[in-house]
Amino acid sequence: MALSAEKLTNNQQTVLDLLEKSKEPLKAYAILYDTQKKGIKAPLQVYRALDKLIEIGKVHKIESRNSYMACEHKNCNSSTSTSFLICETCDQVSELTQKNLPSYFAKQSEQADFKYAKHNLEIYGVCKDCTK
Amino acid sequence: MALSAEKLTNNQQTVLDLLEKSKEPLKAYAILYDTQKKGIKAPLQVYRALDKLIEIGKVHKIESRNSYMACEHKNCNSSTSTSFLICETCDQVSELTQKNLPSYFAKQSEQADFKYAKHNLEIYGVCKDCTK
DNA sequence: TAAAAAGTGTTATAATATAACATATCAAAT
DNA sequence: ATTTGATATGTTATATTATAACACTTTTTA
Numbered sequence: 001m002a003l004s005a006e007k008l009t010n011n012q013q014t015v016l017d018l019l020e021k022s023k024e025p026l027k028a029y030a031i032l033y034d035t036q037k038k039g040i041k042a043p044l045q046v047y048r049a050l051d052k053l054i055e056i057g058k059v060h061k062i063e064s065r066n067s068y069m070a071c072e073h074k075n076c077n078s079s080t081s082t083s084f085l086i087c088e089t090c091d092q093v094s095e096l097t098q099k100n101l102p103s104y105f106a107k108q109s110e111q112a113d114f115k116y117a118k119h120n121l122e123i124y125g126v127c128k129d130c131t132k
Numbered sequence: 133m134a135l136s137a138e139k140l141t142n143n144q145q146t147v148l149d150l151l152e153k154s155k156e157p158l159k160a161y162a163i164l165y166d167t168q169k170k171g172i173k174a175p176l177q178v179y180r181a182l183d184k185l186i187e188i189g190k191v192h193k194i195e196s197r198n199s200y201m202a203c204e205h206k207n208c209n210s211s212t213s214t215s216f217l218i219c220e221t222c223d224q225v226s227e228l229t230q231k232n233l234p235s236y237f238a239k240q241s242e243q244a245d246f247k248y249a250k251h252n253l254e255i256y257g258v259c260k261d262c263t264k
Numbered sequence: 265t266a267a268a269a270a271g272t273g274t275t276a277t278a279a280t281a282t283a284a285c286a287t288a289t290c291a292a293a294t
Numbered sequence: 295a296t297t298t299g300a301t302a303t304g305t306t307a308t309a310t311t312a313t314a315a316c317a318c319t320t321t322t323t324a
Contacts, residue, residue: 009289009301009302011302011303012302028279028281029279029280041304041305042304042306043280043281043282044283044304045303047280047281048303052301052302063196063254064252066279085241085244087246094244094246096241096244101240104236105253105255108233108255109228109257112260113263114217114255114257114258114259114260115258115259115263116255117220117256117257117258118256118257119254119256120196120253120254120256121237121252121253122195122251122252122253123250124249124250124251124252125241125246126246126247127245127246127247128244128245131245131247141271141272141320141321143271143272144271159310159311160311160312161310173274174273175311175312175313176272176273176274176312176314177273179311179312180271180272184270184271198310198311198312266323266324267322268321268322268323268324269320269321269322269323270319270321270322271319271321272317272320273316273317273318273319274315275316276314277312277313277314278312279310279311279312279313280311281308281309281310282308282309282310283308284306284307284308285305285306286303286304286305287302287303288302288303289300289301289302289303290299290300290301291298291299291301292297292298293297293298294295294296294298
């Protein structure tokens, strides 16, 4: 079955719903706390749901923050590369949608004799709302 | 006193020496284990040394691996942006030295109404040695 | 040389993530 | 329809990564 058509289990859907409602990325134990009323009782249940959601591209991990966010793109089914814009003022994170980043990075990598496969880019700065 | 001329303390020098000798990035508790003979006894001593070394730009953290490496550049005294090439085969990490990355990212960010300050880039792939 | 700043050593604990194992669910292939 | 294999679940325990708090020492600077 194609990844994009994957049917989610209860736990997976519960975690995804929460992340989609959240304005900021959430940490695993925050997710645990917020989903206890939905029957999720242990960290492993959260991490397992996250693992699957990340695998099918519905969720991304922001490595430098140990936090997780729902993918903003419709029907995203890639778990490969990620590019974030992280506001240092309000902690909101958005995704940089730049189709040519991979080819740009592939070119840069090649100059260092390195074969590009995927990337994680975390840009820090100030978002639109916070510059006002 | 200028950062680049900063004199390191014993613990800081011990941790930096170890990282400079290492071929791969090291994890904090690996650093702790390897420096016990030099008098470092507790995690906090490692983390405090790392914090300082990162601050003065001598060490970088690879976020997605929770590991630390000595900066490869001479007299690096910037703790702002980082760009890594991470080999998925042998786990060696090198730094991408690309002067124009910040301006490139600044431009990309601007298109999303985001004010660029700094970045962390982690490129995954296969290094020169491992493609042979 | 006193005050301020930075670092130390130590114990305890917080925060993040995985191991192990028995059981359950579900799709698909006979 | 039923076995089979893959995937998910629930649970307890534990590993890994990182920081808090506090008393004390050293170094820098004014």
